[in-house]
Amino acid sequence: MNQLKVYNSYSRQKEVFKSITPGHIGMYVCGPTVSGESHLGHARPYVTFDVIYRYLMHLGYKVRYVRNITDAGHFEEEGREAVDKISTKAILEKLEPMELVQKYTNLFHWAMEQFNTLPPTIEPTATGHIVEQIGMIEQLIEAGYAYVAKGSVYFDVKKYAASHDYGKLSGRVMEDLQETVRELEGQEEKRDTADFALWKNAAPEHIMRWQSPWGVGFPGWHIECSAMATKYLGAQFDIHGGGMDLLFPHHESEIAQSTICNHISPVRYWIHNNMITINGKKMGKSYNNVIKLTELFIGDHPMLEKAFHPMVVRFFILQTQYRSTLDFSNDALLAAEKGLKRLWEAHEKLGVMSYELGDAETGIRDEELESRITKLISEFDDFMNDDFNTAKVLANLFELVPVINSMKDKTIPVSALSKETFELLQKQMKLYVEDILGLKSVNEADHSKLKGVMDLLIDIRKEAKSKKDFATSDKIRNKLTQLGINLKDEKDGDMSWTIE
RNA sequence: GGUCCUGUGGCCGAGUGGCUAGGCUCAGCUCUGCAAAAGCUGCUACAGCGGUUCGAAUCCGCUCGGGACCUCCA
Numbered sequence A: 001m002n003q004l005k006v007y008n009s010y011s012r013q014k015e016v017f018k019s020i021t022p023g024h025i026g027m028y029v030c031g032p033t034v035s036g037e038s039h040l041g042h043a044r045p046y047v048t049f050d051v052i053y054r055y056l057m058h059l060g061y062k063v064r065y066v067r068n069i070t071d072a073g074h075f076e077e078e079g080r081e082a083v084d085k086i087s088t089k090a091i092l093e094k095l096e097p098m099e100l101v102q103k104y105t106n107l108f109h110w111a112m113e114q115f116n117t118l119p120p121t122i123e124p125t126a127t128g129h130i131v132e133q134i135g136m137i138e139q140l141i142e143a144g145y146a147y148v149a150k151g152s153v154y155f156d157v158k159k160y161a162a163s164h165d166y167g168k169l170s171g172r173v174m175e176d177l178q179e180t181v182r183e184l185e186g187q188e189e190k191r192d193t194a195d196f197a198l199w200k201n202a203a204p205e206h207i208m209r210w211q212s213p214w215g216v217g218f219p220g221w222h223i224e225c226s227a228m229a230t231k232y233l234g235a236q237f238d239i240h241g242g243g244m245d246l247l248f249p250h251h252e253s254e255i256a257q258s259t260i261c262n263h264i265s266p267v268r269y270w271i272h273n274n275m276i277t278i279n280g281k282k283m284g285k286s287y288n289n290v291i292k293l294t295e296l297f298i299g300d301h302p303m304l305e306k307a308f309h310p311m312v313v314r315f316f317i318l319q320t321q322y323r324s325t326l327d328f329s330n331d332a333l334l335a336a337e338k339g340l341k342r343l344w345e346a347h348e349k350l351g352v353m354s355y356e357l358g359d360a361e362t363g364i365r366d367e368e369l370e371s372r373i374t375k376l377i378s379e380f381d382d383f384m385n386d387d388f389n390t391a392k393v394l395a396n397l398f399e400l401v402p403v404i405n406s407m408k409d410k411t412i413p414v415s416a417l418s419k420e421t422f423e424l425l426q427k428q429m430k431l432y433v434e435d436i437l438g439l440k441s442v443n444e445a446d447h448s449k450l451k452g453v454m455d456l457l458i459d460i461r462k463e464a465k466s467k468k469d470f471a472t473s474d475k476i477r478n479k480l481t482q483l484g485i486n487l488k489d490e491k492d493g494d495m496s497w498t499i500e
Numbered sequence B: 001g002g003u004c005c006u007g008u009g010g011c012c013g014a015g016u017g018g019c020u021a022g023g024c025u026c027a028g029c030u031c032u033g034c035a036a037a038a039g040c041u042g043c044u045a046c047a048g049c050g051g052u053u054c055g056a057a058u059c060c061g062c063u064c065g066g067g068a069c070c071u072c073c074a
Helices: A039-059 A085-092 A097-114 A127-142 A157-163 A174-180 A223-233 A244-264 A294-299 A309-316 A330-352 A367-385 A392-408 A420-435 A448-466 A471-481
Strands: A005-008 A013-016 A026-031 A062-067 A075-077 A081-084 A146-149 A152-155 A195-201 A208-211 A217-221 A239-242 A269-271 A276-278 A325-326 A485-491 A495-499
Touching: A005 A269, A005 A471, A026 A039, A026 A195, A026 A223, A039 A062, A039 A239, A039 A269, A039 A276, A039 A294, A039 A420, A062 A075, A062 A223, A085 A152, A085 A195, A097 A294, A127 A146, A127 A195, A127 A208, A127 A217, A127 A223, A127 A244, A127 A471, A152 A244, A157 A174, A195 A244, A223 A239, A223 A244, A239 A244, A244 A269, A294 A309, A309 A330, A325 A471, A330 A392, A330 A420, A392 A420, A448 A471, A448 A485, A448 A495, A471 A485
Parallel strands: A026 A062, A026 A239, A239 A269, A276 A325
Antiparallel strands: A005 A013, A146 A152, A152 A195, A195 A217, A208 A217, A485 A495
16 A cells, blocks of 8 residues: 655645654644634635544544634734724624633534534633743743733744744745735834734733733734644644645744744644635635535525535535635535435445345356456545545545446346455445545434335335326325425335435 | 746546546436436537647646735635
8 A cells, every 4th residue: 555645835745644653643723713603614624634634543543633722812903903803793792702702612513513524632722721822932032032012922033034944834035024014003012024923912992811921911823823732742743734824924933933942843744725715716704705604504695596515515625635726606516416415325325235146147247347446446545645635536436336326226236246346345435435535414314213104105106006006106206206305216116215 | 016826628626748537517318107316428628829748738938817825814
């Protein structure tokens, strides 16, 4: 089997993956800011890294997966108004900040469950790690890379850049940075425009506030990830993930802070997912073009013709390699919905099939088909090892679909395959569809009682059909269709049904 | 303005210099009491112009278009 290769944003090339501690992987992924509702764009990193997490475990690693909750406020616009965005909304909605944070945290967890993402092994909150953040800032001051100004603390980027390559991750040059940083009020506190805040002095109206050695204030945005990653994953860990838009300044600053405190570059492999676009433009709050997850799930949005199941969204995301942009549209989701249905139904059919050599012939092995199937299956791992190419995995899965359907319809006898190949097919299909890609049925309803009723109706309809009483048989099927249950006649005279 | 990415058939998208990814749509056929599903077949694309090469969607240059980051952002 070939080795896992991942595209490292830091080196801008695919590298062979090797974990620091054999058998173990530490992975940190930037989590949500729970000051508002998650939208479709947020779904991408969480689904992407969920599949990565699942695949790494499949490879046999023990993974510590840390994903933070940013529940301590950051300034809406730095310097302009020293008002934390969480507290602003809290006033508007007449809520306690922590109540608001709790509400959106719960909503986020609910959405993640809908997407069938596995929970991270540690989900630390920024508010729960103020002490660690303050400790880290003190270290930075002591080391001479941070300075205090009017109750705030800033990181001295220029000093850092003199001896480290600040800007390497995001491809930025110090001189450009100093020129291009736009004019902001309150910049005079900083020694240099490129410096970033570690701790901000809190204005009186700022609700989220903590006592610190520099007065009452709140932590800067970048320090929480450095502090929590260090605490749970150590000075250097394997993977750090997040959206591409976090490359600068967030991750660049994280590297700087952690490098000074821990005397080592914090991350071995930086993995960044690309954006979801809408009409070619990034979906984001600044563009005012977001589709919230709740809107997506209930179909309440001008761009949506109907509601889409979370699994459709998950499938939609996985059809694209994570480093490419993914363009959202109603049509694209409709296509994903149909595709997923076909894939899932084939997967279910295969699951209940068994390798029975028909009464007919057993020696009609189809060598060509067999080797094609073996090849398609063996490529799953190859594709995942090549920077987690779920798009290619899905393509292969779809190539298997007609084969499975044909076996079900008996146009291809099971005996065309050896027992080993057939069972391998069953095993790998289940492994990939369910365990690694993390797909599940879009009908989560409990069918146990309904199944009994359906069996009865099918029985009656079969009887009617055998008597050529098509009026009755059509009535049963048509009424069920009206109820949203599709009944279909199978080739072997059996009937099956699906819920819309 | 700076840095970087990108342009694939009706739509979404994969793509290692040579071997028509895949999904959806559309058309035809097969199966079928009808329907649905399924199966088979067809629609053979790589923004434009040059260059490198025996050979380029893939490498290089230019032109045109789209986008990201530089500010909170997944």
